[in-house]
Amino acid sequence: MQVFLNQLVVGLSIASILLLVALGLTFTFGQMNVINMAHGEFIMAGAYTTYVLQTALGTGLITLSFGLALPIAFLIAGTMGLILEFTIIRRLYGRPLDTLLATWGVSLMLQQLARDIFGAPNVDVTAPSFLDGGVTVAGVTLSHPRLFIIGAVTLVVVAVAVYLQRTPAGRRMRAVMQNRPLAAVSGVRTTRVDRTTFFIGSGLAGIAGVAITLLGPVGPTLGLGYIIDAFLVVIVGGLGQLRGAIFAALLLGMANSFIEYSTSTSIAKAAVFLLIVLFLQVRPQGMIVQQRRGLAS
């Protein structure tokens, strides 16, 4: 029972990280069909933002710099996304394989850029003191950073849901996703919507970057560790589906946690991949499918 509870919490915690890194991709990959391999580098940009702010503000203001890092990382990563969209991706819409190659090249360049600016070794990002330690409930230890990430991802998901459902901009975004030509003839400026979508999707990666400085390494190759998992969540969840991404992250997190406890990390990874392959055989469109109105698929 104790083990079960412990691993349940671990699963939840893995799921929250998966969801956080994948949220941005549900926009760019899910809605715009752009395979953005540089998404991981936007996460890295968020992590380095935290580091830069912390270094600039000094060790006395770590809580402040961490708090500031969240919105600033969103803006920085979002702006990087905008630049990428404007310079490269808008020329490649409808050619997912080309976006894959082009953004992969961008990803390598950004990694090398980070290496040139910050040096090849990892940098140390100190967690704010209120995130030190953890609480123990019923014999299960919940560390504060993990609780923070679960809280942060909940907030971000709610914010994204409200944006998509309740705001005019969100409705336009959904309209373009569901039927681009119809949205265009109804007066929606699709290029502007694309740009906004890319800004938000990339910005969310920046927020993820700030959060994962609490748990993992901050270095030039940080993004590589998360990019594959993020794509898995989006594909299993169903393209462009917020609910799907949540279910998929939970499923993958739990599967990872329980299989890993009873076997080993490498086997758990392989087993989870196998499960995904089997699942996609049965349901290639993912967990949740978009209802489309229109003749064109």
Added chain:
Amino acid sequence: MIAGFAVAAIAVAGCGSSDSGGGDAGSGSTTSAEPGVSGKTIKVGVLHSLSGTMAISEVSVKDAETLAIEEINKSGGVLGKKLEPVVEDGASEPATFAEKAQKLISTDDVAAVFGGWTSASRKAMLPVFERNKALLYYPAQYEGLESSPYIFYSGATTNQQIIPGLEYLKDKVKVAKLYLVGSDYVFPRTANKEIKAWAKANGMQIVGEDYTPLGHTEYATQINKIKSVKPDAVFNTLNGDSNVAFFKQLKDAGIAPKDIPVMSVSVAEEEVRGIGAKNLAGHLVAWNYYQTTPGAKNKRFVAAYKKKFGSDRVTADPIEAGYVQVYLWAESVKKAGSTNPEKVKAAAKGLTFDAPEGTVTVDAENQHISKTARIGLIQGDGQIKEVGSSGKPVAPDPYLKSYPWAKGL
């Protein structure tokens, strides 16, 4: 990545037959008799990962090697000629290391190559150097059980690092139950095989053994496992980025060094910077050199390194080994009066050098070097304090022949 491991696997399979020693000196060599020498310069190769996941560690070693080359040139060079480094990027891929090594030997005609870090990269380069009868100087500590006639090993082998680490845990920390955590590749798997054999002979119980892929950053499950079996200590052979995640999450889970100390063999001052000293303070490491190691020679080395690369940089064991191995090669060449690999090898036998870590001696048979084993305690400022030492250099024993428990490994 997969391709890299495949190459490494082939290299592992291939190296068993090549340990017999280089008896046929000179004859049939594909390199020139005096490789690297042209006009007023001698070319040497520097081959490390300047990109990819291992750049984190290897860039600093490359820096130390170029520093040594610069110093040697300032004091007159070798055989009256200046050294000219040819720097190549192994890109963290064993296959690239093999390819670039071949390029350095055949296209650049270098006198020797300083390079490599992961055992996978060394295993991939080994057949290249043996085939070309060219010299590789390898700076990282490793798992032992290898002795190529064309490789000089300037990092520690098992009996100079891991076994002293285990003995310290047994004698000073009174550890009876040990938990093993490592990355899933050749070094941790082999090292843990040796650790288990040692533990069996020394009455220490291994209560768990876990491997995670390189680059893994989620350690909650491992930490739960550690909590449930309550070991007296953890022996950590994780490499690279994973260490950051492991130590951050260990601390957040409320496991302090006084409860369960972790002994690491791949965490040095350089890595401490990235992990954060406060996440590591109080844990143990086993190495042969620390930035705090006393001695005038080390003081000079630390000052020169910081002057060239910045006052925020630190020196560490593999960085020092990279620096030392350039000098070992240069001294051997001076003694031999030639860059010919066979003559250099002959001159290197028993060569001593006054290194920052103390006087080291090149072993006449296995081309490893004698090193003083030092156990360190990580401090809050990121430096490492020596808390245990073998007192004198330990002779390298890569095949652990002098240890009865190691039979059958």
